[in-house]
Amino acid sequence: MRIGFIGAGRVGTSLGKYLSENGLSVSGFYSRTQSSAEESAEFIGGSASAYSGIKEIITDSDLIFITVNDGAIADVSHNIAGECRKYDIDISNKIFCHTSGALSSTVLSELKILKAETASIHMLLAVNDKFTSYKDFREAFFTVEGSGVPAEVLKKCGSRFQILSAENKSKYHAAAVFASNFVVALAELSCELLEECGFSYDDAFAAIRPLLKNNMNNILKNGPKNALTGPIERGDFETVKRHIECFKNSEPDITAKKVYAAVSEALIRQTGRQPDSETAEMLKNN
Numbered sequence: 001m002r003i004g005f006i007g008a009g010r011v012g013t014s015l016g017k018y019l020s021e022n023g024l025s026v027s028g029f030y031s032r033t034q035s036s037a038e039e040s041a042e043f044i045g046g047s048a049s050a051y052s053g054i055k056e057i058i059t060d061s062d063l064i065f066i067t068v069n070d071g072a073i074a075d076v077s078h079n080i081a082g083e084c085r086k087y088d089i090d091i092s093n094k095i096f097c098h099t100s101g102a103l104s105s106t107v108l109s110e111l112k113i114l115k116a117e118t119a120s121i122h123m124l125l126a127v128n129d130k131f132t133s134y135k136d137f138r139e140a141f142f143t144v145e146g147s148g149v150p151a152e153v154l155k156k157c158g159s160r161f162q163i164l165s166a167e168n169k170s171k172y173h174a175a176a177v178f179a180s181n182f183v184v185a186l187a188e189l190s191c192e193l194l195e196e197c198g199f200s201y202d203d204a205f206a207a208i209r210p211l212l213k214n215n216m217n218n219i220l221k222n223g224p225k226n227a228l229t230g231p232i233e234r235g236d237f238e239t240v241k242r243h244i245e246c247f248k249n250s251e252p253d254i255t256a257k258k259v260y261a262a263v264s265e266a267l268i269r270q271t272g273r274q275p276d277s278e279t280a281e282m283l284k285n286n
């Protein structure tokens with residue numbers, strides 16, 4: 001099976017390198033900018049080529065990963081369908097797979113109409129470098145939605161993956177946001193609140209650094225369920241009440257009050273601790 005990539009960016013190049021290092025055959029790259037495709041093909045080495053047209057890469061590949069920005073996936077799919085109609089290319093034996101975490105394979109419906117198999121895969125990984133991030137792919141957890149062929153490819157690489165339905169794609173992506181972006185937002189909010197208590201920003205960050213590190217180590221070592229400490233875990237709802245009352249009208253306070261109530265609701269459900277009626281009411285009203 002020959003594997004091609006449309007979109008020679010960070011994910012396309014890293015995935016290409018990862019698959020090639022695992023013995024799979026990479027046909028090459030087509031990209032908006034020819035030099036991006038050339039750079040990626042050279043990095044993969046072997047028989048990987050830089051293609052100057054969509055028609056050529058499709059003809060040469062059995063599985064085509066569409067690794068362009070989320071906003072360009074539908075356009076690229078439309079262009080592929082156009083080329084196939086124009087040059088009468090049969091794609092009924094080809095698989096097209098994008099790598100967006102937020103979109104399902106239904107965004108490739110134009111290709112499905114032309115009888116191609118369609119899929120999406122995603123890796124729970126921050127791929128921030130075109131040439132070094134592939135080293136992290138070995139320990140990445142993947143998800144596959146749609147056609148089963150990309151799952152077979154991942155199996156050959158020894159990667160762990162979960163099969164997802166198209167309807168669960170957005171919920172899956174939201175779950176990833178909780179484990180990544182939201183952790184960052186909560187850390188920043190913590191620094192903002194410490195600044196209101198008189199800390200400089202640098203001291204605020206220095207103060208929460210060991211706490212963040214220790215907490216993350218506990219989560220990674222024992223799992224989130226067993227890592228929890230704090231007033232709700234102890235059933236100390238008097239402290240929870242004092243926390244809610246301390247937030248006034250500054251911008252960080254207004255956000256903090258809402259986030260405090262929402263996250264506390266999650267913790268109350270997760271721990272099974274029941275707040276007294278006054279605390280429950282205070283949390284409900286924020």
Ligand SMILES: NC(=O)c1ccc[n+]([C@@H]2O[C@H](COP(=O)([O-])OP(=O)(O)OC[C@H]3O[C@@H](n4cnc5c(N)ncnc54)[C@H](OP(=O)(O)O)[C@@H]3O)[C@@H](O)[C@H]2O)c1
Pocket residue numbers: 006007008009010011012030031032033034036037067068069070072075076099100101122123125126127128
């Ligand atoms: N980065 C991550 O952490 C990460 C993780 C998981 C999944 N993803 C997903 O992976 C996909 C790619 O993300 P990325 O981070 O690799 O983005 P990226 O580094 O910006 O790469 C996108 C590449 O696609 C090319 N491109 C854009 N529009 C195109 C078009 N119309 N036709 C052909 N090529 C086009 C770009 O252009 P040039 O040719 O001009 O360079 C660039 O090389 C996205 O769907 C993203 O959601 C990203």
